[in-house]
Amino acid sequence: MSAIDSAAVLAKIKFNADGLVPAIAQQHDTGEVLMMAWMNAESVAETLATGRVCYFSRSRGGLWRKGETSGQQQRLKDFLIDCDGDTILLKVDQDGVACHTGRRTCFYTAARPEGLTEVAKVQVSPDELYKK
């Protein structure tokens, strides 16, 4: 998609005390929810400018350009803000798999009456993803 000026968007977002906002990534055509991560103002602005999704890594304390290491990038299709401005929904086109375990989605453990159940299989080995 075309670059989007981030000023009005950033003004609409209510970042938390750490300067972060949760962002849900959803595959734009199938509707599959892939993952949830966090963004800061800089990662929002970069995502809107480049059309490639960039998060903020709380563990590394820096920008996390999704797919930078694994090649599994997310191309932005639409950027939605919720009613109170404190959650983002990213509609994306996900290359390959979203999860670091090599599964398409991070949400692969279901709580069922019969117990915790794995509902998505590994498609790519993590060793292959991260070229260990």
Place this chain on the structure above:
Amino acid sequence: MSAIDSAAVLAKIKFNADGLVPAIAQQHDTGEVLMMAWMNAESVAETLATGRVCYFSRSRGGLWRKGETSGQQQRLKDFLIDCDGDTILLKVDQDGVACHTGRRTCFYTAARPEGLTEVAKVQVSPDELYKK
């Protein structure tokens, strides 16, 4: 769905320092992402036991049985935990509208090249929802 024993589920979830975990609600059949809210251990256990979604309201500081005031309940269809246990995905059947503004989804503001754009219309007036 049948009641689910919550002990193994609660052991799998990594609640944050406030004892909360973010929960995404998605309409189970259409894939529409409806809202994101927070759950504590008690609201997770109640949701699994009753099959009706219960959140934790950070503003009120107590359990928030979705639809208790508005009638717009969420029936649980599936309960998914992400790879690192710090986000929940609830597949639900939403009665009426999820958003307090009377829209089906809370994610109705899109950041587009032409500016912030409303992409979902009000279906029920908030006055009607909350019988003001």
